[in-house]
Amino acid sequence: MTQMPPPVLAPDVFQRRLLGWFDAHGRHDLPWQHERTPYRVWVSEIMLQQTQVATVIPYFERFMARFPNVLALAGASQDEVLHLWTGLGYYARGRNLHKAARVVVDEHGGEFPVHNLDDMAALPGIGRSTAGAIIAQSTGQRATILDGNVKRSLSRLHAVEGWPGRPAVERRLWALAEHFTPRERLVDYTQAMMDFGATLCRRGRPDCARCPFNDVCLAHERGEERRFPESKPSKALPTRTTLMLLLCDDDGRVLLEQRPPSGLWGGLWGLPQFDDGESLRAWLDARAPGAKLAPSWASFTHVFSHFRLDITPQPARIARLDAVGEAQRWYDPEQPDSIGLAAPVKALLSSLAPFTLTAPAGPEPLHQEYSS
DNA sequence: AACCCGGGGTA
DNA sequence: TACCCAGGGTT
Incomplete structure (x- = not known):
């Protein structure tokens, strides 16, 4: 076990300097800072x-106007909650917010369990x-935060090596955060830690000249502020492949399917996707037996943060297909519905509008052309 | 075009 | 315990 160097400042000195900075330069008028209830802060x-x-801020104001307390939120439908979340992204968090409201009402009598950290952390x-x-x-009450801002400040102050996602590094940062957490002025201290990282000890250009810790910061002493916190070790992105079926009818409309509510592109509309030509054919045989395949289009790549997706569009044509399921719709690229589309699907459909799909006389083998 | 983000999920 | 995942914004 490696011996860790001690914190660069005693807690009371750190707190005094931080709160002095906060009183002069922190944020004091955010909407959730006034009438600071557990519900609004949450x-x-x-x-x-x-x-x-x-x-x-505008999302918060609209949310509070519609759901002024946890009871109102718990009584709402998930659709209503997600509607107010639209545009914020990460809908799973909107769903969790709604779930947690119901847990607070059903299991905690409508009061947040603010006197028990574990009960709070158990909420979705x-x-x-x-x-x-x-x-x-x-x-x-005395409680410690360690968000991205705090991780950045503390890892610079102590020149903490290693990516904060690594458990050992995260443990060290938690220990430092707990070490500095005061027993008084917790409201201001907590806001100060977040403001300090967000506005002074920024990721890109930390304002070291105005920093109340620039005489003790180990990263600054080495002139290496930008090296901390270390970034996640990059890996070669794995590549996946998929076929996207462009099934068009005689009116030039394209069949879309709604994706499952969670996971990649959750809840968005997309083209039917297949791992290989065999499963695509099986799907067509079962659900659109009259469809005629055209040669597939050139593949293109869509890059996510964690993998690359090689997409091969496979056009096909059918005169009419009556049985359209609930999670399916015919989409007219020239008169697009206002629905959520997966990014590459959107690109594909907008490129589609000026063209007419032609089907060969008979069924064609799946033919993949890869562009350079 | 990388990089980032707190919590949930999984092997 | 040590990864992976989501997806829009920032740099």
Whole structure:
């Protein structure tokens, strides 16, 4: 076990400097800072997990106007909640927010369990850091946060080596965060830690000249502020392949399917997808036996953060297909419906509009042409 | 075009 | 316990 160097400052010195900076330069007028109830702090924290303050504010205001308390939220339908979440992305968090409201009402008598960190962290969508943030900010009890801002500041201050996603690094950062957490002024301290990372100890250009810790910061001493926190080790992206069926009818409309509610492109509309030509054919035989295949189009690649997807569009034509399932629709590229489309599907469909798909006389073998 | 983000899920 | 996942915004 490696001996860790001690923290660069005693807790009381760190707190005094941080709060002095916060009093002069922190954010004091955010909507959730006034009438700072657990409910309002919770909603703001969940929204802020994925989005910056300026974007969150109008969403937060609309949300509060429609769902002023946890009871109102628990009584709403999931659709209504997701409607107000539209545009924020990460809909799983909107769903968790709704689920957690129901747990608070059903299992905690409508009161957030703000006197028990573990109970808070057991609520859907709330982990250790968010639980700490809600408790500290809504009650002033001693609780510690470790969000991305705090991880960045602390890893610079102590030149913590290694990617914070690694358990050993994360443990060290939690220990530092707990070490500095005061026993008083928790509301201000917690906001100060977030503001400090967000506005001064920024990812790109930290403002070291104005930093109250620039005399003790180990990263600054080495002139290596930008090296911390270390980034996630990059891996070669795996490549997956898929066939996307462009089944067109005589009116030039294309068959779309709605994707399952969770996972990749959850809830969005897309083209029927297949791992290989065999399963595509089987699908056509079963559901559109009169369809005629055209030669497939050139493949293209869509890149995600964690894999590359090689997409081969496979056009086919059918005179008419009456049985359209609930999660299916005919889509007219020239008069697009206002629905959510997966990004590459959207690109494919908009490129489709000016063209007419032609089908050969008979069924063709699947023929893949790869562009360079 | 990389990089980032807190929590949930899985092997 | 040690990964992987989502997907829009920032840089």
